Amino acid sequence: MEKKFVASYSGGKDGLFAMYKTMKRGMVPLALITTFDTEQDRSWFHGIPVSVLENAAESIGVPLWLIKTNGDDYEANFEETLRLAAEKGAQACVFGDIDIAEHIKWCTDRCVNAGIEPVFPLYGQKRESVVNDFINSGFTAYFTIIDTSKISGDHLGKMLTKEAIREIGAQGADICGENGEYHTFVSDGPIFKWPVEFIFGERFVANSRAVLPVEG
DSSP states (O other), X not given: OOOEEEEEOOSSHHHHHHHXXXXXXXXXXXXXXXXXXXXXXXXXXXXXXXXXXXXXXXXXXXXXXXXXXXXXXXXXXXXXXXXXXXXXXXXXXXXXXXXXXXXXHHHHHHHHHHTOEEEOTTTTOOHHHXXXXXXXXXXXXXXXXXXXXXXXXXXXXSBOOHHHHHHHHHTTSOTTOTTSSEEEEEXXXXXXXXXXXXXXXXOEEETXXXXXOEEO
């Protein structure tokens, strides 16, 4: 019997790449699970609107499950969705985390509490290997949020390329953005049936974070 999983989906590169690698192992995606900020009316952390998330899920061919939550109930609502996934036949939840211990622990604890297996396909891999493999696999991603205290904001709105990664590395920052140096939105790649259509909204700055919001 094929092993089914749900994927923690933010719209960014690492989560989608982890899902892709899991599918290549023969596991079957049951759903994309996305935490959704009920106050901002956008996904948590990456700030993607529902219309774009739904278009991406349709292109990938996997149902989207929104975890609508505020900050106070975030953990409880995430675990409840994992329990629902298990009831529907999912045996695992896939995450795109690489090696930050507190992130790995948080995801693992949620899964253990919900009775489902945590899977980290990118765990322990070198940052350079992860980001280059992502690009080499044919994914298209754009910089949407940049911490300008760590890397140049000039990348905002541009495609994630090997040249951009070299420039980020030369600035002494994590080339995967694992520590929040940057976030991306993935619009196309080998698991998409068609490119996701989107536009960029008006650029704004919050503290040191330069944001170019994704819009439908």
